Each structure stands twice: as C-alpha cells, then as structure tokens.
Amino acid sequence: MKLQDKLDAMREDFESGRFPLVPTRDQLDTMQRATRLLADSGQADCALKAGDTAPDFSLEDADGNSVDSRALLARGPLVATFYRGVWCPYCNYDLQALEEIRPAIEEHGASLVAISPQTPANCRKSQRDNKLGFPILSDAGTAVAAEFGLRFSLPDDLIEVYRQFGNDLQRINDDPAWVLPMPARYVIGTDGVIAYAEVNPDYTRRPDPSDLLPVLDRLRAGYPA
Numbered sequence: 001m002k003l004q005d006k007l008d009a010m011r012e013d014f015e016s017g018r019f020p021l022v023p024t025r026d027q028l029d030t031m032q033r034a035t036r037l038l039a040d041s042g043q044a045d046c047a048l049k050a051g052d053t054a055p056d057f058s059l060e061d062a063d064g065n066s067v068d069s070r071a072l073l074a075r076g077p078l079v080a081t082f083y084r085g086v087w088c089p090y091c092n093y094d095l096q097a098l099e100e101i102r103p104a105i106e107e108h109g110a111s112l113v114a115i116s117p118q119t120p121a122n123c124r125k126s127q128r129d130n131k132l133g134f135p136i137l138s139d140a141g142t143a144v145a146a147e148f149g150l151r152f153s154l155p156d157d158l159i160e161v162y163r164q165f166g167n168d169l170q171r172i173n174d175d176p177a178w179v180l181p182m183p184a185r186y187v188i189g190t191d192g193v194i195a196y197a198e199v200n201p202d203y204t205r206r207p208d209p210s211d212l213l214p215v216l217d218r219l220r221a222g223y224p225a
Contacts, residue, residue: 003206006093023165044182044201047148049197050195054186054193059144075111077110079113079188085173091203092129093206097206110216115181116136119174123135141177148186185198195215
C-alpha cells in the first residue's frame with residue numbers, strides 16, 4: 001500500500017470517530033481551516049525549491065551528537081525530511097515509510113535524516129517507537145526549518161485544539177513559541193544544490209518515498225536531477 005493510501009485511511013478513521021482520539025466537529029473545522037489558511041498564504045511557494053542551494057546546518061541527534069550537513073554531503077547525497085513531532089500520527093507513518101526504503105537510499109550512497117523541532121528526548125522516543133535506523137535531529141526553535149522557508153506560526157484557535165488533545169508543543173519542543181515546519185522532503189546533491197523538493201502545507205498529504213529513488217539514480221549517474 002502506498003503511503004498516501006495509509007494516510008487517507010487514517011484521516012478517514014480520525015474524522016469519522018474511529019480513532020482513539022475522537023474530535024468534535026468544531027475541532028475538525030478549526031484544523032481544516034488552519035490548513036486552508038496556510039495553503040492560501042502561499043508560504044509553501046516561497047520555500048526552497050529544486051535548483052536552490054541548501055543552507056548548511058549542524059544539529060544534535062537524539063544522543064547529543066553533532067551532525068553536520070557538510071560532513072554528510074562529503075559522503076554522498078542527503079535526503080532530509082522535516083518532521084513535526086512524535087505527537088503527529090501522519091508524520092510517524094511518514095517516518096515508517098522512509099525506514100522501509102532506507103536500505104535502497106543507502107545503496108545509492110545517500111544519507112537520510114529527519115529534522116524536528118522537538119527535544120532530543122522526544123526524538124529518541126520517535127526513533128524507538130517507529131523503529132528507525134536513521135537519526136532524527138533536534139532543530140531548536142525551528143531555526144533550520146526557517147532557513148528552508150518552512151517555519152510557520154500556529155493560529156490561536158489551533159493552539160487551543162492542540163492543547164485540548166494534550167499536544168503541548170511548548171513542552172514537547174521546549175520552546176515558548178507555537179511554531180512548526182511545514183512537512184517537506186529534500187534531496188540535496190553533493191554540491192549542496194537541491195535536486196528534489198516537496199513541500200505541502202497540508203500535513204495529511206505526503207509524497208511516496210519511492211519518488212526519491214529516480215532522483216538518486218540521476219545524481220549517481222551524474223545527470224541533473
């Protein structure tokens with residue numbers, strides 16, 4: 001089953017009350033309105049795209065080790081996915097799908113990392129719960145997400161819904177600001193140029209990880225992606 005099929009089924013279960021957490025109609029309306037407002041803002045169109053140069057970054061992994069993008073790119077292409085957090089079931093399905101294809105990514109000589117605003121402790125929980133063989137890097141204050149053009153502020157009514165669901169992002173991210181990255185996936189070539197970019201303000205929509213392999217094939221063959 002394709003990743004989007006799984007996400008569509010989960011969304012249907014959530015909105016139909018067949019999920020452990022049953023939202024009210026008002027909560028659903030607030031969530032859907034916030035997604036429309038973010039899409040209508042055009043921010044996704046302003047995020048970094050294929051052909052742009054990716055910013056360098058150095059972030060801590062779940063064990064406190066520094067991971068430098070330049071060091072990863074010295075070994076081969078880099079696949080970077082921006083992850084909202086352990087509390088988001090759509091994001092967790094996304095990570096699991098990436099883990100399934102991780103061996104193929106690594107066979108192409110590429111590295112795979114996820115980048116999240118959550119604390120290292122919550123990154124460890126995400127890695128453990130999703131049985132990941134790749135690191136989740138802690139992007140304090142969504143600083144790297146901002147450099148990619150992905151950071152946005154949650155509207156007040158959505159903040160209240162998240163609080164009602166028990167998702168206290170101030171605690172999860174150790175950050176007083178209610179900010180998140182738009183879900184995004186990038187392939188960065190060894191020259192630092194973005195070869196593939198997918199950004200979607202709708203967190204329930206994700207590209208299939210298999211889309212990455214043709215891009216990595218072209219990079220390995222020396223052709224522009």
